Amino acid sequence: MIPAPFDYVRPASLDEACQVLGEAASSGDDVKVLAGGQSLLPLLRLRLAYPSALVDLGRLPELRGVEDRGDHVFIGALTTHDEVLRSGVVRERIPLVALATATVADPAVRHRGTFGGSMAHADPAGDLPAVALALDCVFVVRSGEGEREIPAAEFFVDYLESALEPGEVLIGVKVPALGPGWGFHYEKFHRTAQAWAIVGVAAAVRRSNGTIEEARIGLTNMGSTPVRARAVEAAIRGVSIAAAGSNGAHDPVRDACAGADEGTSPPSDLHAQPDYRRHLARVLTHRAIGVAGR
Template structure:
């Protein structure tokens, strides 16, 4: 199909982008890598009056290190995330999950910020940012503000961003020695949407599990934490039996949908199975 007519703006600074978004209001859409927005435009699932292309803002690309965090520019591509030395050292869960996104062509064009701001329940990276305890930095006419990932996703394809705000950075904690990571997902075929995904970070101590965080993909309208499974694993022995028991609680508190790919019951089953696999891989017992 052919997209509906829209105006196009290509700002050359963040300040100009924010100003254009404020003028466009709710009728404006941000174009980052285009891997999500362009298909929606072609299918007329989105019909903005104004498209604001932020692809020429180099200040929104790259990864830098702060005392306790990594700061990732919103326009940093999946390919750059996947191969960045700082991310692979301090947040390998993000690199591992990014490697499963789309195909090489998608990863060269798609961006971390675009994926997070799109807030697709089947998107892999929002649940990873949530599991890592990340923060999203937005800039608007009123200045910058930092939004915890737990408050950023408010519904299917909806975030806490105001219409005149632009996502500029993603911040994730630097995790060091003792942490293990894994992202496990199920999809029906290559390049199809994730049916269910599980992002896990685990810190082992004295043969047991000291800390654990589990993010779920496509188990509700937003990415979710598997809180019941996390509680069952906290201070548990790092054994196959203990992990299997805790994984049985992975779907508690979730609200998976039904579609052509899976029923809610099947998604709940997948959440339990994939959580067990992901935790075992993260603790080195796969």
């Protein structure tokens, strides 16, 4: 289909982008930021969105790149999935981001789609929001009023709805670099390679002397936002890692993962019913912890 008509603006600086977006916000115009266009353009074509103008961030190199800042890695919002994957800093310092990004779509989408776009779009079926939630990332946002930071736990508000206010641009994400002792895994169940997650699990596990000391689990596609599996995180603390992933009669890790779907409200769609997704959440969380805690 052909999108409804819209104006197109390509600012030459972040200040100009904030000014355009600020003016649109105060006059109540529905203006959308355009990044890689991989999610927004299909919505326009299907006429599920019909903004009066698009503000294309494509000429703002300051929003691009990966920077190691010691206790965290800063990923510019406009950094493409492909650039994230090619970054040695990402692979070494924040491997969970690399593991999840490698499962996003196909090379063509990964060359256009951006890290910030995936977050701002706030699709609970996207692989990266669950990672941001599990790692307690911090979102850095700019508007004409200045800069503010939003913790991941407050950023994903509802289905396709983030905490970004009209007039605000996501400029980047601070991803905490968890230290030695942590292991990571992203487990994604999808119908075909390169497809969206039916359910996904992002796991970070800290172990010491064969015991799980701390775990952080983010679930993909188990509700209207990504969800943190807090019940599993609590139940798994102090459990012997030797048992993780075992198929023996008594597996305390599996017992802990029985609560993986607690507090979730998984969707029903062409691919799966809620009960099946709940089952997947339990099985995939068990698997993810087994690999991350190895």
